[in-house]
Amino acid sequence: MSTNFRVGLQKVVDHSYDIEIGEGLFGALIEDLKHGIVENVSKFAIVTDSKVEALYGQALLEQLHQNDFQAELFSFPAGEKSKTRETKAQLEDRLLSRSYGRDCCILAIGGGAVTDLAGFLAGTFGRGVPSLNYATTLLAAADASIGGKTGVNTPVATNLIGVFHQPKKVYIDLATWKTLPVRELRSGLAETIKHACIADADFFEFLEQNMERVVSSDGELVLDREVCERIAFHNCEIKYSVVEKDELESNLRQILNLGHTAGRALEALSGYELLHGEAIAIGLAVQVQLAEQLGYVTADQTQRVIALLKKAGLPTEIPATITNRMLIDKMYTDKKVRKGRIRFVFQAGIGAMKSFEGGAYSTPVEEQVLSELLNKIRS
Numbered sequence: 001m002s003t004n005f006r007v008g009l010q011k012v013v014d015h016s017y018d019i020e021i022g023e024g025l026f027g028a029l030i031e032d033l034k035h036g037i038v039e040n041v042s043k044f045a046i047v048t049d050s051k052v053e054a055l056y057g058q059a060l061l062e063q064l065h066q067n068d069f070q071a072e073l074f075s076f077p078a079g080e081k082s083k084t085r086e087t088k089a090q091l092e093d094r095l096l097s098r099s100y101g102r103d104c105c106i107l108a109i110g111g112g113a114v115t116d117l118a119g120f121l122a123g124t125f126g127r128g129v130p131s132l133n134y135a136t137t138l139l140a141a142a143d144a145s146i147g148g149k150t151g152v153n154t155p156v157a158t159n160l161i162g163v164f165h166q167p168k169k170v171y172i173d174l175a176t177w178k179t180l181p182v183r184e185l186r187s188g189l190a191e192t193i194k195h196a197c198i199a200d201a202d203f204f205e206f207l208e209q210n211m212e213r214v215v216s217s218d219g220e221l222v223l224d225r226e227v228c229e230r231i232a233f234h235n236c237e238i239k240y241s242v243v244e245k246d247e248l249e250s251n252l253r254q255i256l257n258l259g260h261t262a263g264r265a266l267e268a269l270s271g272y273e274l275l276h277g278e279a280i281a282i283g284l285a286v287q288v289q290l291a292e293q294l295g296y297v298t299a300d301q302t303q304r305v306i307a308l309l310k311k312a313g314l315p316t317e318i319p320a321t322i323t324n325r326m327l328i329d330k331m332y333t334d335k336k337v338r339k340g341r342i343r344f345v346f347q348a349g350i351g352a353m354k355s356f357e358g359g360a361y362s363t364p365v366e367e368q369v370l371s372e373l374l375n376k377i378r379s
């Protein structure tokens, strides 16, 4: 004999939010707070890293205080190596010791490592508190601060632990790109090129024609306002056209992982010496060459993708210190792995993605096939 009790928890949720793109957006942020963009909040925790703290974090803290908001700044050492469970636990302990509770809001200001870590913190602190993202790098603007994927790295691989947690608003401050080291800017260009490969052949062509208006071939930041604005807008447009249809990555969202099967593995194998975007650039080059061998893109399209990555000053070859064996082994930690098989997403031409049987966007690639293809492209 058993008794059944049905728990009725059907939900209708609306997590819609705005992304504001402009220069110097602290004023806009303060206005939004005054107009109650986050409700029932009595304290703000600015989460940032040691670099952004000095550049923008302290200034934001001062502006919040000047406008009578209760706020404190919590920073951690800059760099992907800090994006760990340990750093998250330290931040949690610091918040608790300063009596932060469910009535707080996490204000993440920084690049991808900050928004990933702070978003995860917000998703679990007090079982979930609201957060706002203020992106200060192209990588955060193009990808990390938008879409709601948050997480930390572990010694095994990147982003293995995290939650989906959408921010209440995202601010993309184009003026902050002027203070970026060129490697960081280029890293964001890799995710930008990825978006163009996935969904927009015109945008791809625009990048081919205008890359020098962003960064010159000798590594000088040019940052033409019109081009930067278009880049920021198209990144959001392409990413959200996917996220709105499949927020939790049951299928379609996997296409945003283009170049990440090899890319994430390379990032971890390099001990984070490769920046995320640099590793993704190599991953995109690997992916498009595999796609060519599998017949999904032409030789000309492959060359265009590799040429654009190079034009952005990004690497396109697997570092010699990383063997195919190491790379394949690491690929098994990828989140697209199902039933122990490595899966790839592939572009089909430029600006479109290949779909497979049953409408699946990822497909298994057997180890032997992968090994042969990798040998070919590295020979």
Ligand SMILES: O=C(O)C(=O)C[C@@H](O)[C@H](O)[C@H](O)COP(=O)(O)O
Pocket (backbone or CB within 6 Å): 143, 147, 149, 158, 159, 191, 249, 253, 256, 257, 260, 264, 335
């Ligand atoms: O938002 C997504 O979905 C992406 O896959 C975008 C990626 O560029 C981003 O690096 C993401 O964090 C990687 O996802 P992961 O699940 O492979 O860690």
Ligand SMILES: [Zn+2]
Pocket (backbone or CB within 6 Å): 143, 191, 260, 276, 280
């Ligand atoms: Zn990425």
